[in-house]
Amino acid sequence: MIDKLVENIKKTNAPIVVGLDPMLSYVPEQIQKKAFEEYGETLEGAAEAIWQYNKGIVDATYDLIPAVKPQIAMYEQFGIEGLKAFKKTVDYCKSKGLVVIGDIKRGDIGSTSTAYAVGHLGKVTVGSKTYAGFDEDFVTVNPYLGTDGVKPFVDVCKEENKGIFVLVKTSNPSSGEFQDRVIDGKPLYEIVGEMVDKWGADVIGKSGYSAVGAVVGATYPEMGKVLRDIMPKSFILVPGYGAQGGKASDLTHYFNEDGLGAIVNSSRGIIAAYKQEKYAQFGAEAYADASRQAVIDMIEDINGAICK
Amino acid sequence: MIDKLVENIKKTNAPIVVGLDPMLSYVPEQIQKKAFEEYGETLEGAAEAIWQYNKGIVDATYDLIPAVKPQIAMYEQFGIEGLKAFKKTVDYCKSKGLVVIGDIKRGDIGSTSTAYAVGHLGKVTVGSKTYAGFDEDFVTVNPYLGTDGVKPFVDVCKEENKGIFVLVKTSNPSSGEFQDRVIDGKPLYEIVGEMVDKWGADVIGKSGYSAVGAVVGATYPEMGKVLRDIMPKSFILVPGYGAQGGKASDLTHYFNEDGLGAIVNSSRGIIAAYKQEKYAQFGAEAYADASRQAVIDMIEDINGAICK
Numbered sequence: 001m002i003d004k005l006v007e008n009i010k011k012t013n014a015p016i017v018v019g020l021d022p023m024l025s026y027v028p029e030q031i032q033k034k035a036f037e038e039y040g041e042t043l044e045g046a047a048e049a050i051w052q053y054n055k056g057i058v059d060a061t062y063d064l065i066p067a068v069k070p071q072i073a074m075y076e077q078f079g080i081e082g083l084k085a086f087k088k089t090v091d092y093c094k095s096k097g098l099v100v101i102g103d104i105k106r107g108d109i110g111s112t113s114t115a116y117a118v119g120h121l122g123k124v125t126v127g128s129k130t131y132a133g134f135d136e137d138f139v140t141v142n143p144y145l146g147t148d149g150v151k152p153f154v155d156v157c158k159e160e161n162k163g164i165f166v167l168v169k170t171s172n173p174s175s176g177e178f179q180d181r182v183i184d185g186k187p188l189y190e191i192v193g194e195m196v197d198k199w200g201a202d203v204i205g206k207s208g209y210s211a212v213g214a215v216v217g218a219t220y221p222e223m224g225k226v227l228r229d230i231m232p233k234s235f236i237l238v239p240g241y242g243a244q245g246g247k248a249s250d251l252t253h254y255f256n257e258d259g260l261g262a263i264v265n266s267s268r269g270i271i272a273a274y275k276q277e278k279y280a281q282f283g284a285e286a287y288a289d290a291s292r293q294a295v296i297d298m299i300e301d302i303n304g305a306i307c308k
Numbered sequence: 309m310i311d312k313l314v315e316n317i318k319k320t321n322a323p324i325v326v327g328l329d330p331m332l333s334y335v336p337e338q339i340q341k342k343a344f345e346e347y348g349e350t351l352e353g354a355a356e357a358i359w360q361y362n363k364g365i366v367d368a369t370y371d372l373i374p375a376v377k378p379q380i381a382m383y384e385q386f387g388i389e390g391l392k393a394f395k396k397t398v399d400y401c402k403s404k405g406l407v408v409i410g411d412i413k414r415g416d417i418g419s420t421s422t423a424y425a426v427g428h429l430g431k432v433t434v435g436s437k438t439y440a441g442f443d444e445d446f447v448t449v450n451p452y453l454g455t456d457g458v459k460p461f462v463d464v465c466k467e468e469n470k471g472i473f474v475l476v477k478t479s480n481p482s483s484g485e486f487q488d489r490v491i492d493g494k495p496l497y498e499i500v501g502e503m504v505d506k507w508g509a510d511v512i513g514k515s516g517y518s519a520v521g522a523v524v525g526a527t528y529p530e531m532g533k534v535l536r537d538i539m540p541k542s543f544i545l546v547p548g549y550g551a552q553g554g555k556a557s558d559l560t561h562y563f564n565e566d567g568l569g570a571i572v573n574s575s576r577g578i579i580a581a582y583k584q585e586k587y588a589q590f591g592a593e594a595y596a597d598a599s600r601q602a603v604i605d606m607i608e609d610i611n612g613a614i615c616k
Contacts, residue, residue: 041434042437042439043439045435046434076442077424077432079395108413113381115385116381118385126350132387133351133384144486145480146483148481148482175454177503178496183496184489184490
């Protein structure tokens with residue numbers, strides 16, 4: 001799957017990912033109205049609204065981008081109905097040829113981590129049959145529990161040709177509280193980065209990149225540079241561009257010399273582009289066209305900053 | 309909610325929690341057969357089987373125990389249908405007066421962490437209405453992202469009178485890879501423990517305990533003793549007893565002098581008791597009676613070790 005991601009990036013010449021993190025407040029009035037007319041102001045109505053909203057954005061952008069990253073929390077907040085919209089979104093994006101990165105940040109131990117891996121990347125056995133529960137292509141994984149938590153995901157990646165991105169240095173202001181603490185002269189995120197390199201060592205694809213990638217926030221460019229060297233074969237999934245303050249010029253060193261090795265996420269900046277002054281002329285009716293323009297602008301911005 | 313947990317523990321004199329972590333392989337033949345006859349060997353069939361299995365265990369034990377801890381991964385692996393069984397289990401346990409600890413180990417940042425908190429502990433707004441998605445009483449939270457990740461949960465706890473248990477020192481063999489690393493002379497888990505004490509400082513219930521508790525594995529008793537002192541007002545949720553090797557005699561120091569302050573989990577040891585030699589006489593038909601006996605034995609074992 002890492003090879004498909006690389007292929008999609010080369011095809012689109014766009015090392016970006018669109019974060020499908022719908023808040024109900026982003027969904028244009030006309031979509032909310034229609035969904036509520038059909039299902040009432042219910043969880044089902046909310047789920048229908050975010051699904052239709054997503055579909056509009058995907059239809060307007062899928063030919064320009066290699067991948068999407070739905071954030072499961074935004075669906076999970078609407079309970080079962082929300083998760084149905086998550087699953088619909090995953091399936092629809094895959095049908096459009098997009099690589100789907102489930103931003104689920106799961107992590108547990110042993111058989112429990114296996115259960116998450118099976119549910120999101122693999123297949124579960126029921127009697128004599130097997131079924132894929134959510135079936136994303138990649139998921140994000142939390143490393144706090146150590147190898148016991150990550151290894152079951154790597155095993156499923158190997159079997160199913162899928163991938164993961166392990167949280168190394170997150171983009172948020174307080175990420176340093178634990179991640180930056182210095183251990184034997186090195187910050188914790190470097191130690192986690194070294195483990196990512198190790199966990200990914202025997203799942204290297206034909207592209208030369210590993211099925212085990214890392215999450216490193218755009219908001220910490222100096223750390224990104226160090227981590228790039230520590231994990232040369234890992235793709236870096238980069239949150240924090242745009243709305244959170246990360247600039248394209250900060251991201252040069254997240255990429256390798258081949259112009260690959262990183263994929264930069266934007267969520268709100270793309271999906272709610274129509275709410276920005278810059279794209280206000282599109283209006284809420286043409287919200288998806290605003291998203292398309294924002295994607296075009298983002299690709300230009302990021303590519304302008306990569307040394308090739 | 310922490311006060312309800314304390315009240316339930318006092319009422320039952322049982323500082324234990326039953327982990328409802330069903331593997332399909334634990335579910336007795338007769339239950340699987342009936343579910344598959346009704347729904348086929350499908351995700352729906354699997355979900356029905358684990359729900360009926362859970363219901364049997366809850367019916368046979370609810371009068372003896374204060375709380376249950378369903379592990380969401382075990383349901384999530386069956387996709388949407390599995391999560392419906394999770395929700396049914398949560399609702400049923402609450403209807404029986406049990407405190408429900410959703411073992412979800414979520415953790416993200418800002419609005420995303422809020423979405424998880426809202427989905428599992430709070431209420432989401434849809435137009436002019438509000439709905440509870442999963443509605444557990446407590447959930448477990450991963451601290452790797454720092455205060456940004458935990459604070460949104462604490463805010464929802466305050467509004468909704470709910471609680472959380474933050475992962476501090478997990479029970480698994482590799483938990484030390486990151487959690488034990490020494491920072492300024494202190495292991496990371498102690499630093500996380502200090503933050504738990506801080507995060508919980510303004511959500512103290514009438515019982516004197518905080519809505520912010522901690523997860524500390526039974527398999528590391530020396531660390532449990534230190535952490536008890538660092539977080540005097542936090543309840544400790546203790547996994548790793550029984551199947552993972554933790555003994556009751558190791559747990560004395562997880563409790564405060566009032567005999568409270570910890571709640572010990574057992575999952576497989578209770579729910580799959582009928583598979584152990586000790587309870588084999590019950591047989592698969594009476595699996596729930598085996599679970600009841602295992603609960604009685606566990607309560608005696610734990611109470612024997614608490615200094616009161």
